[in-house]
Amino acid sequence: MSRLVNEAKSAKQFLMINGEKVEATNYASLYSPYSGEEIAQIAMADKKLTVQAIDAAYNARGVMAKMPAYHRADILEKVAALLKEKAIEAAEIITRESAKPIMFAKAEVARTIETYKFSAEEAKRIHGETIPFDAAVGGVGRMGYTLREPIGVIGAITPFNFPMNLVAHKVAPAIAAGNTIVLKPASQTPLSALFIAEIFEEAGLPAGVLNVITGPGSTVGEAIVEDDRVNMVTFTGSPNVGIGIRNKAGLKKTTLELGSNSALIIDKDIDIDQIIDRCIMGAFSNQGQVCISLQRVYAHEKVYEEFVAKFTEAAKKLKIGDPLESDTYISALISKGEVERVLGLIEETKSGHATIAAGGKLQDGILEPTIITDADHTLNISCQEAFAPVVVVNKVGSVEEAIEQVNDSRFGLQAGIYTNNVRNALYASQELHVGGVMINDVPTYRVDQMPYGGVKESGTGREGIKYAVEEMTELKLVVWNQS
Structure with a gap:
């Protein structure tokens, strides 16, 4: 130092x-x-x-x-x-x-x-x-x-x-x-x-x-x-x-x-192995305390199970601990009050049919990277801004259904879609009600010369x-x- x-x-x-x-x-x-x-x-x-x-x-x-x-x-x-x-x-x-x-x-x-x-x-x-x-x-x-x-x-x-x-x-x-x-x-x-x-x-x-x-x-x-x-x-x-x-x-x-609760759509034609590292970065860099942090994933039913399994496996490997150590990926949230707030959001999911696939608890005072599946979109963990290392992954039958879910939010900062279908990419770019649409990338993408901002709240x-x-x-x- x-x-x-x-x-x-x-x-x-x-x-x-x-x-x-x-x-x-x-x-x-x-x-x-x-x-x-x-x-x-x-x-x-x-x-x-x-x-x-x-x-x-x-x-x-x-x-x-x-x-x-x-x-x-x-x-x-x-x-x-x-x-x-x-x-x-x-x-x-x-x-x-x-x-x-x-x-x-x-x-x-x-x-x-x-x-x-x-x-x-x-x-x-x-x-x-x-x-x-x-x-x-x-x-x-x-x-x-x-x-x-x-x-x-x-x-x-x-x-x-x-x-x-x-x-x-x-x-x-x-x-x-x-x-x-x-x-x-x-x-x-x-x-x-x-x-x-x-x-x-x-x-x-x-x-x-x-x-x-x-x-x-x-x-x-x-x-x-x-x-x-x-x-x-x-x-x-x-x-x-x-x-x-x-x-x-x-x-x-x-x-x-x-604020935002940025979302990613994963189409049925995607090689899941090629996107896991980007999704990990989008969801968990800086403990998820990023305005465009990946908070919601809508994966097509044909790739849903594979994505959840591989995403969960990768999240569990992230090093938690001292932020000054060179290989630490997850450290403390900004305050104890924030920890309590996010734990409350996670606890709320237990009253429904949601499953905590990874994390959900503290490790030496640090919130583990948390992945929640099958969470109703009306739950606060989905519709509010989590601003924490928490991601909700849900299954959809089509890109159209996913876009409808993404837009059903009071926020609209950035969204992403992974697809090899040009028609679906164009449709998403037109129909997603957000300030920025990332084609074949997570919504967390930003470089500093691009126009950055959102719609709605x-x-x-x-x-x-x-x-x-x-x-x-x-x-x-x-x-x-x-x-």
Whole structure:
């Protein structure tokens, strides 16, 4: 483990406001979800300190709006380079504060570096278009074009499950577009955000552009959402909180990445051996604490028994334990409260005809990878977001039946289908009511430049750098009268 990570243990972590570390009146202990040891003392901002951070972002917005594109790109490139140099340290921070197994933490850091690189490139590609005014009788003698201008101050509220890359998905396009940011990271994973803020400072980001405010959502989040100087709120988290933000945001633009119970359809013509490893990754990486984690599988009756047997066998081989060990695949959920919630969902299935084919219990405080079969789709384990290493596998007679089951959900983030039948693939791409359809892959697939977002209670707006930049800019029309 790196010297810096060890030195941070139990140390006070301050707020980052206007390029300076700022003390708070109160601090809260941050504990490892795996070991229970105290990691750090985290500053708890009050409303006054949050407003101070918004002041800093508001006052810096002119500097960022006038900063040339090449300069914004250069800062983001430097962040990517610095993070690459500190990749091991960054991964260890993620693992310590979230219990994400180190193999997945390293992958997250690699993706985060890519996200900053994509953003540096996108900073140079922000442009409008010319409008053919003479296409209208009243437009003869006029020419016009559009510009994309930064929206101003962006309030970003991020979750615990990807504490570095989901921060990047909000901070990086905001800077690429010339905005300033007030960032509230998840209470359990503030260290990753503070670490990135220091890297931005080292990369030459002007003071006040990125402000990191730790503390309770009821205080910090509310102040960000309610302040009229914040022009946009971008949030990733639970549907209940997201809907509350939308209701309070007024005319502010909002991008909301909310929950899901992502599903996979397996057609009758699939070689099951070829898809097991992907299904294991989709269901159990990061303990299933992924918005697009594979939670529901609808397997055709001709391959159902084979899939359940091989999927179960593979799940039972996954190593459970210390997240800092290189071969650990499953470690602790983010909190004991989450463990109790998920155990309650599993217990509910026992009242019906469902079968627990694997897992369903704790091993040294860690929830085993759990596979449940024959669960009624009205059970909470199926229709709610589990956000845990739990998968429900059910039998269907056709792709049409499977699609009907997938769509019978209040969520619609991503879905996948494995099939060798082109007609079924096209039908699924048209009929699945989700934000993204993965053909011959699990719904957990994501690369950082693609448009990412959902329908229904899975949210509004899209992330993915180009698409986030569009959300984070305003379109201005300029018309010249040449007569």
